[in-house]
Amino acid sequence: EAGVTQFPSHSVIEKGQTVTLRCDPISGHDNLYWYRRVMGKEIKFLLHFVKESKQDESGMPNNRFLAERTGGTYSTLKVQPAELEDSGVYFCASSQMRADTQYFGPGTRLTVL
Amino acid sequence: GENVEQHPSTLSVQEGDSAVIKCTYSDSASNYFPWYKQELGKRPQLIIDIRSNVGEKKDQRIAVTLNKTAKHFSLHITETQPEDSAVYFCAAREGYALNFGKGTSLLVTP
Numbered sequence: 262e263a264g265v266t267q268f269p270s271h272s273v274i275e276k277g278q279t280v281t282l283r284c285d286p287i288s289g290h291d292n293l294y295w296y297r298r299v300m301g302k303e304i305k306f307l308l309h310f311v312k313e314s315k316q317d318e319s320g321m322p323n324n325r326f327l328a329e330r331t332g333g334t335y336s337t338l339k340v341q342p343a344e345l346e347d348s349g350v351y352f353c354a355s356s357q358m359r360a361d362t363q364y365f366g367p368g369t370r371l372t373v374l
Numbered sequence: 375g376e377n378v379e380q381h382p383s384t385l386s387v388q389e390g391d392s393a394v395i396k397c398t399y400s401d402s403a404s405n406y407f408p409w410y411k412q413e414l415g416k417r418p419q420l421i422i423d424i425r426s427n428v429g430e431k432k433d434q435r436i437a438v439t440l441n442k443t444a445k446h447f448s449l450h451i452t453e454t455q456p457e458d459s460a461v462y463f464c465a466a467r468e469g470y471a472l473n474f475g476k477g478t479s480l481l482v483t484p
Contacts, residue, residue, distance in 0.1 A: 306471040363420075
């Protein structure tokens with residue numbers, strides 16, 4: 262079974278630019294989560310999808326972040342415009358049911374210069 | 375919201391020794407406590423988890439204990455090996471979002 266995949270693995274952009282991160286969950290997993298780890302801090306929850314619906318986006322830092330999951334398959338997380346404090350590793354995770362194990366992707370390391 | 379504290383932040387042990395990592399949580403409604411291991415450059419992987427109706431769970435050299443009254447849970451690794459070297463994250467879940475500790479960097483020296 263293929264695991265959660267994320268693209269790109271690394272992204273280096275300048276402040277003010279736009280970046281879009283992509284996550285492909287495990288096939289059949291309705292639940293998809295985005296998390297972020299800023300250097301030296303804990304992994305923090307950003308938002309949760311069930312199929313194509315956002316269930317909770319309380320962890321999204323501000324309106325520069327937009328997540329979508331059209332069709333209930335892969336998800337994208339867009340940061341526009343990027344700021345220096347957005348640098349970190351963005352993880353995606355998926356689970357079949359809400360109470361199930363969350364399987365993580367390898368993350369996208371975002372560096373904003 | 376839930377706050378998870380994890381200690382120590384770094385831990386160095388000799389091969390064959392035991393390692394213990396401790397976490398505390400604040401929300402008594404949390405009912406699921408997973409531990410993830412992240413090796414350098416790789417994804418976090420679940421190594422063991424425990425639910426609130428269980429006090430202890432073992433899987434070979436790894437065990438987790440949970441004290442709901444005190445709101446703390448611990449990871450125990452026995453007979454450590456160099457391949458156990460990694461960052462370990464504890465987490466607590468009340469609804470569906472995982473709330474993580476800051477991680478423990480474990481180094482096992484031969």
